Amino acid sequence: MRLAELSERSGVSTATIKYYLREGLLQPGRRVSATQAEYGEDHLRRLRLVRALIQIGGVPVAAAREVIAAAEDESLDHYLRLGAATRALPCPEEPAEDDPAVETARRSVEALLEQLGWSSGPGLDMLNPAHRRLIDSVAALARLGYPCDTAHLLPYGQLAVQLAVTDLDMVEEQPTPTGQIEAAVALTVLYEPVLLSLRRMAHAEEAARRF
Amino acid sequence: MRLAELSERSGVSTATIKYYLREGLLQPGRRVSATQAEYGEDHLRRLRLVRALIQIGGVPVAAAREVIAAAEDESLDHYLRLGAATRALPCPEEPAEDDPAVETARRSVEALLEQLGWSSGPGLDMLNPAHRRLIDSVAALARLGYPCDTAHLLPYGQLAVQLAVTDLDMVEEQPTPTGQIEAAVALTVLYEPVLLSLRRMAHAEEAARRF
DNA sequence: TCCCTTGAATAGTGGCACTATCCAAGCATG
DNA sequence: CATGCTTGGATAGTGCCACTATTCAAGGGA
Secondary structure (H helix, E strand, O other), X not given: OOHHHHHHHHOOOHHHHHHHHHOOOOOOOEEEEOOEEEOOHHHHHHXXXXXXXXXXXXXXXXXXXXXXXXXXXXXXOHHHHHHHHHHOOOOOOOOOOOOXXXXXXXXXXXXXXXXXXOOOOHHHHHXXXXXXXXHHHHHHHHHOOOOOOHHHHHHHHHHHHHHHHHHHHHHHHOOOHHHHHHHHHHHHHHHHXXXXXXXXXXXXXXXXXXX | OOHHHHHHHHOOOHHHHHHXXXXXXXXXXXXXXXXXXXXXXXXXXXXXXXXXXXXXXXXXXXXHHHHHHHHOOOOXXXXXXXXXXXXXXXOOOOOOOOOHHHHHHHHHHHXXXXXXXXXXXXXXXXXXXXXXXXXXXXXXXXXXXXXXXXXXXXXXXXXXXXXXXXXXXXXXXXOOHHHHHHHHHHHHHHHHHHHHHHHXXXXXXHHHHHO
């Protein structure tokens, strides 16, 4: 199909598609003449994924490019690609304040990981952006005077384990390796708003029940 | 204390504090002369809250103002203020595409709420931005071909209920009504990154276990 | 006295995600 | 074949957002 049709079927303007092509989020189409290119169903599928990551998941364009690149890096094996793709996902990172609260938070988190039985290799922690973000968030809560020690975090950690099991079950439903990578990325990102929305709705529900 | 001290103790630049003052995120200090103002501990506390909402929680400045305004609206009673404050929190809203997927998603969500026993008053749904976001996210997942029906959503909803119970327990620990409102806002927003980080880390852990 | 700080007002910056404009090369139609 | 529209590529511009820098006059401290 032509650019115009790709645009129409995806609901993304041609200008934006061109932008994504420039940014490397989308493979260029098969050139059919000096001034025209042909796109296929896989382009459409990819475009929909990119669009969902950016619009629903709030993933920045640059990060989406990294994810896409990692997902189709043929030089890695399946598991490494999966890890690379998910690690490329953004954890909106703040410039770490050198606060005593951060050190306390780091210890709380370390203790939490131990209680959860998570194998936190000493180098792996710091490489994982999620780990940094967790520490920063806990530190912010502590700075405001809210309890956020290991005991408080533990139930959240246990719930996270349940979530991960459910999520990976869905990933393993995918038949092809590429499909699994894509599913891992899409489900990781797109279930985040689902989860947060449900939590907020549950807050409202529970608050109404209590008052 | 003076502006400079407020800045030093909070770690926020004077320029940014002035910006927050202009934007109404912070009450002006008690004027002590034509060119100087005095700030108290409550200013510091408020500033830290605002900062955490914006930096850690990713709340836009405008939304933070709404939240603050609702939290201290004396004309509402405790429960209404709590609702108003949390409802002012942003759910990064997308321009709703008029897709058949959205209609399907809406039905899935409706069925989910019923199974969870949530009292979704017919008007309340649409007012709640979280509800819209949930539908949009489910629609995006469906558009990509991932299963996201009521059966798949139910475990997430049940987990959300557990989260809400834990969260509201923490809110109720606060002795004063104002403290409860503040806690509700802070915990709603600041536990989101905690939860998402833990989920991603659990993904990595569970993936390592399986492969 | 002199200079530094303070607070207010205003304008400017940088990043991001597009979006608008231009251009030359086709293709399609009469 | 002429003509006008569409296509893809390149470049520059837009709008928003969260700050940030500048300028100014009035205080206050050594």
